[in-house]
Each structure stands twice: as structure tokens, then as C-alpha cells.
Amino acid sequence: MQKPVRWGILGAAKFARQFMAPAIHAAEGAQLVALATSSADKAEPFQAFCPDLTVYQDYDALLASPDIDAVYVPLPNHLHVEWSLKAMAAGKHVLCEKPMTMRAGEFDQLIAKRDETGLLAAEAYMIVHHPQWQMVRRLIDDGAIGKLAHVSGKFSFDNRADTDNIRNKAETGGGGLRDIGVYVLGSARFATGQEPDDVSAQIRWENGIDAMAEVQAQFPGFSYSAYVSIRMHPYQEMLFHGEGGVIRLTAPFNARVFGEARVELHRAGLEVQVTRFPADDHYKLQVEAFGWSIRDGVDYPCPLEFSRGTQAMMDRIFEVAQPL
Template identity: 50%
Template sequence: MTNHIRWGVLGASNFAKTTMAPAINEARRGVLATVASRHTEKAAPFAELAPGLRVHNSYEALLADPKIDAIYIPLPNALHVEWSLKAAEAGKAVLCEKPIALTEADFDRLIAARDRHGHLIAEAFMPVHHPQWTKTRDLIAEGAIGDLHHVTGVFTYGLSDPANVRNSADLAGGALRDVGVYPIGTFRFATGLEPEVTDAEMIREAGVDASTWISAQVGAVRLRFHVSMRASRRQEMVFEGTQGHIRLPAPFNAGNHAEAQVQLWRDGREDRIFRFPKDRQYVAQVEAFNATLLDGAPYACPLEFSRGTQAMIDAVFEVVS
């Protein structure tokens, strides 16, 4: 491996084009080297980002490319496990969009492949790389709000287009898999706690969950999350303690939804606001991945962490069934 990571993008999705390919290109110690698309005209915008970009007209050709160290996978959810495993078998490190797997059993397959081949495989869960979440974790650990006892999380947006992959049951769409991972995963990251689902409600449309409400508990801490693809655009996480609360107004799409802030309240008054106006979590995610490959640095979101989030998602589906 060279002193920088040569990245390939497996699939010319719109999100890869607008967000992740630019992040890969901007990240330190990495370079966007190639993209694979079965429709080569879709690769043209990627070439504008990286002059000299190589284009493959099949996914298999990208996997066989000896000049690639890591592969980013933005395919529909139902294809994530298949192509993550194929990439690992081809000797590549893998950063796959969430959810990288759809069941705990699939996570076990991915963990086994990672350990067998010795290459990093990870889910692209970008919030844990943003400093607002390490600040939140530190404040909770320091007892800044006393004993934690209640947490609420919301991630909603409007998406009714039946042609969108998120509305496809065959491609494993739905609000829970698309955005439910965010309140669940960030709670687990910030607290180190593993809650159990106690109740859930789900509204289904055309075979996918359009809206889901989750109740969970761990010890004395109660949680209530709401995720939806049929509501107005909203994001928020609130951690309530015996001496105050922490509010994050842009917990997941920091910078895009609103300015990243960690608002600390005590005794009913705003105590401090920690602002993060310039931090870019997608670039930070790629830089963390590069550092793990080049330096052996611990990765903030290993498969074992993502598996814990999937366990909660599996539990929600079990409760509503």
C-alpha cells in the first residue's frame, strides 16, 4: 500500500456524486482514483472532480483493479452485503453505506470475512466522526447534566416518490433502515449503553415502513425515537438528566440541516453552546478510514458497533410483527 489510499466508488449514485466522492477527493491521504458504473455516462460528473479518473463499466472490473486500495459502496440496501463480501474477497478495504447489513446474521458474515481477509470493512456512519458527538459523549460522562434518565430523538423528512429506492421493499427500503440507525447509533455512541426495545409502532406503505415510533429502556434511562419518510424535515436529539439537558439541533446532517451545536442547559437556563461551524463529517469519516488503513488507528465505527444498532432494528421489526 502506498502512503495514500486509492479509492474506487462502486456505483454512480447521486449521493456518491454530490457528497461522498467530493469527500474522498478532499480527505487527507486519499485520492479518488476510479468509479464503476454500468451506465458510463453517469461517471462523467466524477471525472470533473478528479482529472485522470479511471472509469470501469462493470463492478467486477473495479474489484479486479490492482490500483485500488479501498472501495466505497453506495448501492441500494439489498446489495450491500453481497458487494461488501465480494470486495473483501478481492482484497479491498470496504466502506459501505448504511445499513451495511440487514440482519445480525449478515453482520456475522461480514465480521468473519473481515477477520479472514484482514481488510477493514466498515459501515459509513458519519455522525460518530463529528466533534459534536464526542463533545456530547464527554459532557454526559463528566456528569454535566447529572444522571441521564430520558432521551428523545427525531429524524423525519418527506419522500413519497414510489420510484425512489427508499420506497422499495425489494431493495430493503423504509424509514427505519434509512434513518432509524441515526438516533439509535448516536445514543449508543454517546452513552455506551445498550437499550432494549420495549414497544414500537409502525405505519407501512407499499411494503416499507413509512413511519416508526420506538420506545426503549436501559436501566433507569428511557428512550423515545421517531423516524419517518412522510413528515416535514426535522432532526433533533435531546439528552435529559437530573441537573440539566443537552440538545443537538442538527445531530445527523450537521451543517446541511443546520449549524452543528451542542446546547447545554442547566436549571432551565442555557449554560453554554458549543459550535462546530466548519467541521465536515463526511471528510472526517474518510480521513478516519484512511488513518486506520495507513496507521492502524482504531476506527470509531467497527462492524461490532454497527451490529449492536442492527440488533435494535431487528427487535423493532420483531415487536411490530
């Protein structure tokens, strides 16, 4: 039996505590062994489900440990590139929270470091590991809805009351597009395998962050529209509309949190086939896929080059956006 991948986490972020640390702890072939935080209070909830966790007082100390194979980076957005590069320089594989960079060009140094070291480095774009998205890509490829004509996406929540949240601060790379826009953009690219030819957008700015964005794009084979907002009632949906049917995802991004993941296939005669995914945990599946790639050389479903493409589309949106 192969040894498990030993994981460390840089920072006691709320998201790490709620989702990724439990996923690493539960994943097959993974072992959560370390956390870097100077706060004993923040470390305590992690130790509650992982009593043997080693807590380091700073990030560099964790990276220096020979007992850690891979690190998960859930730091504020503007720190992702710096600490991903430091982790690879220390010989650690890296799974970094999205968006991994603030601009597409920053991926080049991450790709170069990955290639130089031979380590696995990836953005934590968990949805591609969920079987609902693998099913959607297969349905489109197999022609289940005929020629694809239009893709639309919606993702929103309201955090205006949480003024200290990094998503509400321009200096930490906040805003809706960087936080949740990656999902409506990247999922369309993942499911179709296509890249946009033309992009337009409208953005409503609030204290230096994009509080709402509406996006339109033309891909080689279909048109695209989406909106994201961090000032609206929580909602999410992805729709793939073809000449012969429609694919609808009811919880495309926060499966089991927003609701049960379901793929609806609408076809002629008002026929609707529903496939349910009540138990799949895409965070755990992501950790397991990361481990398979490290140990067995299995191709990782979300390489840096894919994430660079999503960031390039987002960069273009920021460049062309008009005020909303």
C-alpha cells in the same frame, strides 16, 4: 510520507456524487482513483471534479484492479453484504453505506471475512466522526447533566413524490428505519455506551415499507423514545435529558445540510452554553479516520460490532412493532 489510500466507488449513486466522492477527493491521505458505472452520463459529474478518474464498466472490473486499496459501496441496501464480501475477497478495504445489512445476523459473515483477511470493513456511519458527537459523549461521561434520565430522537423528511426512489421500494430494502432510523438508534448507543433491555414500537406501513415508526425503549440507565418518518416535514433533533441538565443537538445527522451543527448545554438558572461547529465535514472526517486505521493501526470509531448492535435493535423493533 505514506502513500494515500486509493479509493474506488461501486456505482454512481446520487449520494456518492453529492457527498462521499467529494469527501474522498478532499480528504487528507486519500485519493479517488476509480468509479464503476456503465453510464457515461452518470460518470461525468464525478469526472468534473476528479478529471483523472478511471471509469470501469462493471463492479468486478474495478475490484480486480491492483491500483485500488479501498472501495466505497453506495449500492441499494439489499446488495450491501454481497458486494462488501466480494470486495474483501478481492483484497480491498470496505466502507459500505448504511444499513450495511438487512438483519443483524448478516454481520457475522462480514466480521468473519474481515478477521480472515485482516482488512478494514466498516459501515459508513459518519456521525460518530463529527466532533459534536464526541463532545456529547464526553459531556455525558463527565456528568455535565448529572444522571441521565431520558433520551429522545426525531428524524424526518418527505419523499412520497419520489416514487422511483429505492427508499420507497420494499424489494431494495427501503423504508424509514433502515434509511434514517439507524441515526436515532445508533447515536443514543454511541453517546451513552449502553444497549437497550426492552423495546416496543409502532409502525405505519405503506406498500411494504415503514413510512413512520415510533420507538420506545428502556436502557439500563435511562428511558428512550424516538420517531422517524419519510412522510413528514424535514426535521431532526437529539435530546439527552439528565437530572442536572439537558444536551440538545440541533443538526445531529445532516450537519451543514439541515443546518449548522450546535450542541446546547442547558443547566440550572436557565444557563445555556452553545458550541457551534460551522465547518466540520463528517464525511471527510470519516474517510480520514478510515485511512488512519489502515495506515497507522488507529482504532476505528465505528467497528462492525457497533453497527451490528444498531441493526439488532432495529431487528427487535420490526419484530415487536404494532400497527400505527
